[in-house]
Amino acid sequence: MNLSxxxxxxxxxxxxxxxxxxxxxxxxLSVEHIxxxxxxxxxxxxxxxxxxxxxxxxxxxxxxxxxxxxxxxISDQVSRKHQTIHITARYVRDGGFxxxxxxxxxxxxxxxxxxxxxxxxxxTSGSIKLDHVSSQSLFLKSSSGSIQSSxxxxxxxxxxxxSSGSIKALRNDAETMELSTNSGSIKADLQSADxxxxxxxSGSIKAxxxxxxxxxxxSSGSIKGEDITMTGDWQLKSSSGSVSLQVNMPAxxxxxxxxxxxSGKVNINGMTFTQQDAHHxxxxxxxxxxxLNVQTxxxxxxxxx
Numbered sequence: 001m002n003l004s005x006x007x008x009x010x011x012x013x014x015x016x017x018x019x020x021x022x023x024x025x026x027x028x029l030s031v032e033h034i035x036x037x038x039x040x041x042x043x044x045x046x047x048x049x050x051x052x053x054x055x056x057x058x059x060x061x062x063x064x065x066x067x068x069x070x071x072x073x074i075s076d077q078v079s080r081k082h083q084t085i086h087i088t089a090r091y092v093r094d095g096g097f098x099x100x101x102x103x104x105x106x107x108x109x110x111x112x113x114x115x116x117x118x119x120x121x122x123x124t125s126g127s128i129k130l131d132h133v134s135s136q137s138l139f140l141k142s143s144s145g146s147i148q149s150s151x152x153x154x155x156x157x158x159x160x161x162x163s164s165g166s167i168k169a170l171r172n173d174a175e176t177m178e179l180s181t182n183s184g185s186i187k188a189d190l191q192s193a194d195x196x197x198x199x200x201x202s203g204s205i206k207a208x209x210x211x212x213x214x215x216x217x218x219s220s221g222s223i224k225g226e227d228i229t230m231t232g233d234w235q236l237k238s239s240s241g242s243v244s245l246q247v248n249m250p251a252x253x254x255x256x257x258x259x260x261x262x263s264g265k266v267n268i269n270g271m272t273f274t275q276q277d278a279h280h281x282x283x284x285x286x287x288x289x290x291x292l293n294v295q296t297x298x299x300x301x302x303x304x305x
Contacts, residue, residue, distance in 0.1 A: 023105060025060040027074045029085065035117040036084040043091050044105045045126035045145065048119070048133055051110035060089055062105035072105060083117075127165070138174070146184070158193070166203070185221070194232075204241070222299070233291040242299040245292075249305055254288030257281040257301050264294075264301040 031037070037056075039046060044062075051057060058074050077086045089107040111119070116135040121128050127145040130138070130152055138154040139161075140147050146165040149172055152158070158174035160167050166184040169177075169191055177193035179186050185203040188196075192211040204221040207214070213232035216223050222241040229248045236243050242262070247253075249269065257264045263278040268285060275282035281301075294301050 019066045020063050021066050023060060023062055023064050023072060025072065025074055027058045027076070028055040029058065029076055029087070030054075031056045031085060031112060031114075033080070034078070034083055034085045036082065036120075037111065037116060037118070038084060038086045038120045039107070039109055039122065040086070040088045041090070041107045041123040041126055042088070043125050044089060044107050044123065046089075046107045046109065046121055046123050046128050048109045048111060048121060048128075048130045050113050050132050050134075052113060053110070054112055056085075056087075056112055057110040058087055058089070059108040059110075060105055061108060064105060230290045230292070233293075235293045237295045238299050239297045240299060241296075242301070243294055243296055244302040245294075245304075247303070247305055250285050250290070252286035252289035253284065254291045255281060255283040255294075255303065256292070257294040257303075259296040259301060260298065262296045262299045262301060265303070267302075267304040269305065 060072055060074060071092050073090060073092055075088045111133060118137040118139065119133065119135040120139040121130065122141045123145060124143045125145065126142065128140045128142050128147045130140060130149045132151045134153040136155045138152060138158045140149065142162040142165055144164045145162060147160045147162050148168045149160060150170040152172050154174040157176045158172060159178045160169065162181045162184060164183045165181060167179050167181055167186045169179060169188045171190045173192045175193065176195045177191060178197045179188060180199040181203060182201045183203060184200065186198050186200055186205045188198060188207045188210060190209045194212050196210060196212055196214045198205050198207065198216040200218045200221060202220045203218065205216050205218055205223045207216065208226045210228065211231050215235045217237045218241055220240045223236050223238050223243045225245040227248065228245060230250055230253060259279045264281045266281060266283060271283045271285045273281065273283040
């Protein structure tokens, strides 16, 4: 074979290696005696949804370059002592030519509808989406990616945590709910919990129709609450950002606001004040059954109906 033919053959081989192809893997797993489900993806997004089947189904679906199609795998391990199944979707480097590779793969897990003690979902680089899932405890964690949850229930604790990414929560229910991100916004709509924590180091917090006790903290970003009927105590703190809260006519509310370099404004019918200036407001409606404590370091505060 002369040099020109060798070059052409090599070029065709490389083109074939880097061609985009579909990937679709499936694995059915028994969870008959399983109380805990741990899901881990090392470099892909995870979607969790309920299933009416008896077997748990794990899918890997997406598009990759041909040279890495066989580098993705689904593995599982069962700890019978702890009644736990560990399921991992990962990209395995086999020493091949993977420098110019592309992968856009999603892990989809169909969980049988039954009672579980805990469901844990973790990805090192990718988003997490969970819909209509129930467990005694739910844990969602992403090192770099967004988290989205809707219509899901945790009898005890529901924790959503991401180091870099936003969190969106809609119509979830738990005894205790914790939403935290180091860098990203939080949006919580129609959430119900006895105790709720919303925390971001750098990003805004937006809440609508929350039930129960609420604590919201942001180091750099605003806090905004809309259509709030207070059914528990609220604590709001922003180090650098404004705080605004629109409440439905409260029958009983005790307000304590303190700001360093921001002003406060209150427009609530029937509220009487024992302290009212730009940086310090103490007021009450009715017997003050529900407490609202607000603190801002650099930002304004507004409470209205």
